[in-house]
Amino acid sequence: MGVLEIKDVTLRFGGVVALDHVSFTVNKGEIFALIGPNGAGKTSMLNCISGLYQPSEGTISFNGQVINHLKPHKRASLGIARAFQNIELFPHLSVLDNLMLGRHVRMKSGLLSCGIYWGKAQREEVEHRRKVEDVIDFLEIEDIRDIPVGTLSYGLQKRVEMGRALALEPELLLLDEPMAGMNNEEKEDMARYIIDIHEEMKTTIILIEHDMGVVMDLSDHIAVLDFGKLIGYGTPTEIQNNPKVIEAYLGEEQAG
Ligand SMILES: Nc1ncnc2c1ncn2[C@@H]1O[C@H](COP(=O)(O)OP(=O)(O)OP(=O)(O)O)[C@@H](O)[C@H]1O
Numbered sequence: 611m612g613v614l615e616i617k618d619v620t621l622r623f624g625g626v627v628a629l630d631h632v633s634f635t636v637n638k639g640e641i642f643a644l645i646g647p648n649g650a651g652k653t654s655m656l657n658c659i660s661g662l663y664q665p666s667e668g669t670i671s672f673n674g675q676v677i678n679h680l681k682p683h684k685r686a687s688l689g690i691a692r693a694f695q696n697i698e699l700f701p702h703l704s705v706l707d708n709l710m711l712g713r714h715v716r717m718k719s720g721l722l723s724c725g726i727y728w729g730k731a732q733r734e735e736v737e738h739r740r741k742v743e744d745v746i747d748f749l750e751i752e753d754i755r756d757i758p759v760g761t762l763s764y765g766l767q768k769r770v771e772m773g774r775a776l777a778l779e780p781e782l783l784l785l786d787e788p789m790a791g792m793n794n795e796e797k798e799d800m801a802r803y804i805i806d807i808h809e810e811m812k813t814t815i816i817l818i819e820h821d822m823g824v825v826m827d828l829s830d831h832i833a834v835l836d837f838g839k840l841i842g843y844g845t846p847t848e849i850q851n852n853p854k855v856i857e858a859y860l861g862e863e864q865a866g
Pocket of ligand 1: 623626627628646647648649650651652653654655
């Protein structure tokens with residue numbers, strides 16, 4: 611069964627149609643790539659899924675529940691987490707503190723309950739801390755855990771940005787160009803982490819990526835957008851042999 615169902619989603623900004631009646635299904639546990647030329651609507655689709663934008667028409671269902679009108683934090687608490695294309699971390703805070711903040715929607719004890727049930731809140735804090743430490747181990751960032759994020763290399767900041775999303779223990783992880791601006795070694799590391807997240811945590815992943823080698827290697831299914839329309843959907847082999855996709859995107863990429 612599809613963990614995420616996109617049905618007839620249209621998104622307009624005034625006269626611009628960013629998404630035009632797009633439909634696809636993302637299966638539980640798969641790596642699903644969204645590709646297409648610049649301005650095709652990929653980030654807009656991710657924004658509709660995470661709740662930053664609300665579609666003008668159509669429905670988005672997560673585990674059978676229509677989530678169109680839910681705010682981003684509500685979707686996060688349902689298990690949808692996002693790592694941004696432009697890193698959205700607090701540069702002056704440590705890696706650990708950024709990851710703890712990434713987990714805050716999972717934290718139940720508010721200020722009031724902290725006062726009344728101090729013990730319970732403290733136990734909860736310890737448990738959250740343990741989960742965050744697991745993410746730190748998993749991404750092999752122990753030695754930078756206390757360092758302010760703003761002082762780290764770009765590649766490490768991208769890894770921490772993914773860690774912030776992972777700290778939520780998401781069921782669906784949205785990755786917007788996780789390898790943009792990375793060198794080859796950093797890209798290989800990131801690809802390995804994505805495969806490990808998929809295999810060890812069984813997380814469903816939606817990935818926007820321009821590196822076609824990475825997309826074809828990692829993805830179970832691929833959806834191709836062009837001018838807001840879905841022009842192709844299938845396995846990597848099907849997409850590589852789809853004439854419409856070759857004409858609109860892959861031909862151009864290969865030539866470039
Ligand atoms: N907030 C906005 N206001 C107005 N137009 C927008 C907004 N966000 C996106 N658009 C427009 O919607 C279209 C799709 O943009 P989007 O950023 O989703 O494309 P993309 O496929 O992610 O591109 P890229 O690969 O360059 O990141 C573009 O024409 C863009 O200008």
